[in-house]
Amino acid sequence: MVETDFVAPGPRLFDELVTAALRAAGESTDPDRRVLVDHGSANLVVLVGATAVRVSRTEQAAAEVERAQRVIDGLPPLPFAVPRSRAEPVRAEGLIAIAQRRLPGEPYPSGSGDPRELASLLDALHRVPLDTVRADLAHPRAFMGGDAWRELMTERVLPLLDLRARTRGGRAVEELAALEEPSEPSLVHGDLAGANVLWADGRVCGLLDWDLASAGDPAEDVAALATWHGWDAITGVVSPGTEHRARVIAATYPLQLVCFGIVHGRPSAEIDRAVERANRALAARTV
Numbered sequence: 001m002v003e004t005d006f007v008a009p010g011p012r013l014f015d016e017l018v019t020a021a022l023r024a025a026g027e028s029t030d031p032d033r034r035v036l037v038d039h040g041s042a043n044l045v046v047l048v049g050a051t052a053v054r055v056s057r058t059e060q061a062a063a064e065v066e067r068a069q070r071v072i073d074g075l076p077p078l079p080f081a082v083p084r085s086r087a088e089p090v091r092a093e094g095l096i097a098i099a100q101r102r103l104p105g106e107p108y109p110s111g112s113g114d115p116r117e118l119a120s121l122l123d124a125l126h127r128v129p130l131d132t133v134r135a136d137l138a139h140p141r142a143f144m145g146g147d148a149w150r151e152l153m154t155e156r157v158l159p160l161l162d163l164r165a166r167t168r169g170g171r172a173v174e175e176l177a178a179l180e181e182p183s184e185p186s187l188v189h190g191d192l193a194g195a196n197v198l199w200a201d202g203r204v205c206g207l208l209d210w211d212l213a214s215a216g217d218p219a220e221d222v223a224a225l226a227t228w229h230g231w232d233a234i235t236g237v238v239s240p241g242t243e244h245r246a247r248v249i250a251a252t253y254p255l256q257l258v259c260f261g262i263v264h265g266r267p268s269a270e271i272d273r274a275v276e277r278a279n280r281a282l283a284a285r286t287v
Contacts, residue, residue: 009057024086033049104206141214169255175251223245254277258278
C-alpha cells in the first residue's frame, strides 16, 4: 500500500507556492485544473497542463529538491526525457516549489519488462560524464546515513526489529559492508524503479525524481530495476559481478527505508511503519 500521510505544508502555504510556480511557468493557475500526486515522502507534486510543480514538504527537503533540480538541468541530452526546469524556483516560509516539464508516459507494471529497454536505460544513464553534474550530486547513500550507514543500521535500525528480522538484517548489513565496489564510479540515479521510470509504446520515455543521484556503483540502479521488474529481466543484461552486487544491495532495502526515516527526522509513526515493513520483508526471506 502506498503511504500518503507524510508531513505536508498547510493548505494556504501550499496553494501560495503552487500558484506562484504555475504563474512563473506561464501555466494556468485555476485550482480546478490541478491534479495532486501525494505519495512522495519528501515532495508533493501538482500536475497542470505541460507543467509539474514539485513542492517540498519540509525545509530540509527544500534544499534537496533545489540541488536535485540543478542536477537535472545540468544533464546532457539523453534518449529519454527528464523534468527540466520551466521557470525559476519560488520560495515561501522556508519551502520551495519548482515548475518542471511534465513528462509523458506511464510506469511499467511491476514484475515484467523488456530486458533490452532496461539495458539501454542503464547504458545511457551510466555513460553520462560525471563532470557535467558532479558538483550537485548527492553524497553516496546520503539518504541512509552516507559514510555512517553501517553504524546507523547496526546501532539504531537493527535494535528496532524483532529477533528473526534482526538476525537476517544483520547478515545483510555485513554482506553489504564487505562488498567490493568498482574502482571507477558512475552516475547513479538512486531510485530507478516504479513510478520514476516512464514508458510509452514499449520504450522508456522519461525518468523522474533525481533527488538521490550520486556518483557510485551502477549496481545500485540494477538493484532497483530488478526489484521492480524482476531479476529475470536483469540476468544477462549486466555482468554476473554487477548482478551479485545488486542482489546484496537489494537485500538491505528494508533497512534502508528505516534509515531514511531516522536520517530525515521523520515522525515516529513513519519510522514505525518502516520498521513493520522491514520485519515482514526480512521474515519472508528464505535465507
